[in-house]
Amino acid sequence: MRRKIVRYFFWQKFCFLIQSASVVRLIILLIPFFASSFSSAQLPRTPEGNPDLNGVWQSLNEANWNLEAHIASQGPTETLGAIGAVPPGLGVVVGGIIPYLPNMLEQRELNHNQRRTEDTEAKCFMPGVPRANYLPHPFQILQADGDLMIIYQFAGAVRSIYMSDQIDAPVESWMGWSNGHWEGDTLVVEVTGLNANWLDRSGNFASEFVKVTERYTLIDSDHINYEAKIEDPSVFTNPWTIAMPLYRRIDPQVQLLDFKCVEFAEELMYGDLKKVTSKIKE
Amino acid sequence: MKIKKVILLCPFVYLISSYQAHSQETPRTSWGDPLLQGYWTNTTVVPLERPIELGYQEFYTREEALEILATDVVEQETEFGTVADVHYQLDDYGLSREQTDVVLNLRTSILTVPRNGRLPKLTASAIARSDELDKINAEHGFDSAQSRPYAERCIMWRHEGPPLLPIGYNSNLQIQQTPEFVVIITEMIHDARVIPMRTSAPESAKIPRWQGSSWAHWEGDTLVIETTGFSGRLNAWGTKAEMSTSAKVVERLRRNSEDTIDYEFMVEDPTIWEAPWGGSYPMLATTPPLFEYACHEGNYGLENNLRGARAEEVK
Numbered sequence: 001m002r003r004k005i006v007r008y009f010f011w012q013k014f015c016f017l018i019q020s021a022s023v024v025r026l027i028i029l030l031i032p033f034f035a036s037s038f039s040s041a042q043l044p045r046t047p048e049g050n051p052d053l054n055g056v057w058q059s060l061n062e063a064n065w066n067l068e069a070h071i072a073s074q075g076p077t078e079t080l081g082a083i084g085a086v087p088p089g090l091g092v093v094v095g096g097i098i099p100y101l102p103n104m105l106e107q108r109e110l111n112h113n114q115r116r117t118e119d120t121e122a123k124c125f126m127p128g129v130p131r132a133n134y135l136p137h138p139f140q141i142l143q144a145d146g147d148l149m150i151i152y153q154f155a156g157a158v159r160s161i162y163m164s165d166q167i168d169a170p171v172e173s174w175m176g177w178s179n180g181h182w183e184g185d186t187l188v189v190e191v192t193g194l195n196a197n198w199l200d201r202s203g204n205f206a207s208e209f210v211k212v213t214e215r216y217t218l219i220d221s222d223h224i225n226y227e228a229k230i231e232d233p234s235v236f237t238n239p240w241t242i243a244m245p246l247y248r249r250i251d252p253q254v255q256l257l258d259f260k261c262v263e264f265a266e267e268l269m270y271g272d273l274k275k276v277t278s279k280i281k282e
Numbered sequence: 283m284k285i286k287k288v289i290l291l292c293p294f295v296y297l298i299s300s301y302q303a304h305s306q307e308t309p310r311t312s313w314g315d316p317l318l319q320g321y322w323t324n325t326t327v328v329p330l331e332r333p334i335e336l337g338y339q340e341f342y343t344r345e346e347a348l349e350i351l352a353t354d355v356v357e358q359e360t361e362f363g364t365v366a367d368v369h370y371q372l373d374d375y376g377l378s379r380e381q382t383d384v385v386l387n388l389r390t391s392i393l394t395v396p397r398n399g400r401l402p403k404l405t406a407s408a409i410a411r412s413d414e415l416d417k418i419n420a421e422h423g424f425d426s427a428q429s430r431p432y433a434e435r436c437i438m439w440r441h442e443g444p445p446l447l448p449i450g451y452n453s454n455l456q457i458q459q460t461p462e463f464v465v466i467i468t469e470m471i472h473d474a475r476v477i478p479m480r481t482s483a484p485e486s487a488k489i490p491r492w493q494g495s496s497w498a499h500w501e502g503d504t505l506v507i508e509t510t511g512f513s514g515r516l517n518a519w520g521t522k523a524e525m526s527t528s529a530k531v532v533e534r535l536r537r538n539s540e541d542t543i544d545y546e547f548m549v550e551d552p553t554i555w556e557a558p559w560g561g562s563y564p565m566l567a568t569t570p571p572l573f574e575y576a577c578h579e580g581n582y583g584l585e586n587n588l589r590g591a592r593a594e595e596v597k
Contacts, residue, residue, distance in 0.1 A: 047312060047313075054460060054462070124578060125576075125578070125579045126574075126576060126579065140476060142458055142460050142463060142465060143460065144311065144312070144313075144458075144459060144460040144461065145311055145312050145317075145319065145459070146319065147458075149458045149465065151465065151474045151476060155578075156472060156473050156474060157472075158467060158472055158474045160456075160571065160572075170571075170573075171573065173573070173574035173576065174574060174576050174579060175574060253484065253485035255476065255478070255484060255485065255486055256476055257486055257489070257491070258491050258492050260437055260438070260492060262435060262436055262437050262578045263428070263435070263437055265578075266426075266427040266428060266435065267427075269427075269585075270426070270427040270584065270585060270588055273426070273427070273585065273588035273589060273592060274425065274426040274427075274588075275422075275424070275425040275426060275591070275592070275595070
């Protein structure tokens, strides 16, 4: 009986992954169709003629829970009840599966088992790239003269995208070093010098040797087609890509607010060092 | 090692050069606003408050200022084996003021208002609150992470402002401009103030924010930034008492030359000080980039302080 149940879940997950991989492929195939229905000439543009990416953007998917397709499940903190549950997602990985080296799958499993305490998001560490773009928080692109800048609400992370005077990453950092250029109407950003970091709440990860190549393509005034190719031979057998739309936050008066999450991570990180019967200042 | 760059600013020469720069060659953005975008430092040896013995003396002579600079930017040797010898070796990390750009400002203090260059008297309620916090801190200061100062917890450093004030090292900032926004990022601790160009407070001013809610407009070639809506949690300057949610800060930035921005500010919080106060200093263009200051991610100091306190308790 138990074997039958296991086999059932295996096939359910297998079919789900195959279907979801097809859905991601379908989305990728359809994006140019929808983009073509919104003429390139209609795109908002800067005075220099590039697509105008200025604005507050946010993803709207379950990628931060798990980049791969996944069913709904109990979250890492069961005491939160359904509030902390993992919502289902079709996945954003082109092809459906992240191509881990066999021995790296063990690390993902280990991460998954320790996700409540070890996920860098839980610790309020800067999220790195590409994760910063699919956290459930808005971010703002600033584009005018010279370099671009992206400011993230989560943890106050910020990155400059150097459009000229480009150099190799001078040092490793959490948000990495971003060199950008335009390929037609697509902003292409090569990100290196990233620290090893988690890619989602399920334990997917990349090492400090990762190179991320992002492509931002404005497909109409309120949507960006976002793709990120992830290359890390120390963790993956071959490069792989995620793809998702980014949505303009059109709420009136929308702006980034404070999410200085350090104070929300302190109990998790330093709670065991608290004096018994502590009186908190605030 | 970075090359030390010292700009000598005699007040008179400074005024003349700023007039010329403004009238002839203020760098501008592609849409015509004065160009503030770039990388700047406000590293200085000028103290926030004027030494009491100087009274109303606003400026040093050039010779006096050079002598102070020569003394203050040099790291003082400490005696091996003493408590004073236990410190960051700043020049190992390029953080010594000997290794960074320093603006020579002839002022005797950053504060220019009140005229004595000193913070105004604290209100009775601010003194009482400060005393209360001192007592709590003496008894419970190491009880938990939440008992430690915000700076040690990597939540907020006071110099980030507003107003922006110099700090001992990494006193660098980046300004980014679009027609609709000005962004000011302080290297420590990578907080970005996204300031909309508008003439009234943004929606966020109705909720408390760590650095308040700012908005800005141009008065001629001067960028005027107003900020209200503070958190009510950060210590005010010169006291443990918290700056109130009703505090207001006005900053004025003016590009005076290829290399400098003149920065002025005024602070009002009647719950803390009996009068407004303010000051000014020049910022100097510095070499990019602004490096990522991952304060929280590398905060071994907080953990070690708590471990030390717990170890002390079991002795």
